[in-house]
Amino acid sequence: MTQRYFELQGLSHLALNSSDMARTVDFYEGLLGIPLVKTMEVPGSNGGQHFFFDVGHGECLAFFYFPIMPDREVPVDKVLGGPTSPGLMNHVAFKVSQQDFDSYRRKLDELGVKYVYVRHDLDGGYSMNPADPSNDQSFALSVYFHDPDDNVMEFCAWLPAYDQLGRDHKPAGRSTAVGIERPIDVPPANIRQQ
Numbered sequence: 001m002t003q004r005y006f007e008l009q010g011l012s013h014l015a016l017n018s019s020d021m022a023r024t025v026d027f028y029e030g031l032l033g034i035p036l037v038k039t040m041e042v043p044g045s046n047g048g049q050h051f052f053f054d055v056g057h058g059e060c061l062a063f064f065y066f067p068i069m070p071d072r073e074v075p076v077d078k079v080l081g082g083p084t085s086p087g088l089m090n091h092v093a094f095k096v097s098q099q100d101f102d103s104y105r106r107k108l109d110e111l112g113v114k115y116v117y118v119r120h121d122l123d124g125g126y127s128m129n130p131a132d133p134s135n136d137q138s139f140a141l142s143v144y145f146h147d148p149d150d151n152v153m154e155f156c157a158w159l160p161a162y163d164q165l166g167r168d169h170k171p172a173g174r175s176t177a178v179g180i181e182r183p184i185d186v187p188p189a190n191i192r193q194q
């Protein structure tokens with residue numbers, strides 16, 4: 001049983017990077033209708049900005065913008081859900097209800113936002129065709145899409161089979177916990193250096 005040290009109250013904000021804040025606001029608020037609720041300057045940054053969008057329940061998606069930003073160090077993996085370099089975000093998923101999922105997907109169509117649809121099943125099955133019905137193995141419906149900076153966003157609806165998912169997999173890599181011996185079945189990731 002895991003000792004719960006911290007009583008977390010949910011997601012305060014997830015801070016990503018924007019190379020063009022106006023374009024980011026156009027996308028999240030202007031196109032998707034996710035309200036921009038707080039804006040601030042980054043002190044001493046010569047024009048840096050920190051903006052917050054309310055994604056529900058007072059939780060925010062935030063962006064940093066700086067007039068001069070480092071080049072992207074690692075190419076973005078265009079395969080959604082595929083390998084992403086450590087230290088970079090893979091994707092962020094917003095929870096939506098099963099009832100709303102399909103109308104939200106159609107709304108993205110209407111808005112011209114390109115996405116990838118995936119129905120995830122417990123047995124490893126999946127479908128990328130929204131016309132395929134869910135079955136009793138289906139645990140999630142997802143649409144993945146890119147924001148203007150290639151951050152990958154997801155709308156995710158858990159289905160009833162989600163309750164059957166446990167924690168049955170050994171973590172890959174080498175545990176650094178003292179006194180815990182785990183069989184090493186899977187080596188740590190190879191980190192490619194540029």
Ligand SMILES: [Fe+2]
Pocket residue numbers: 091093154156
């Ligand atoms: Fe996800």
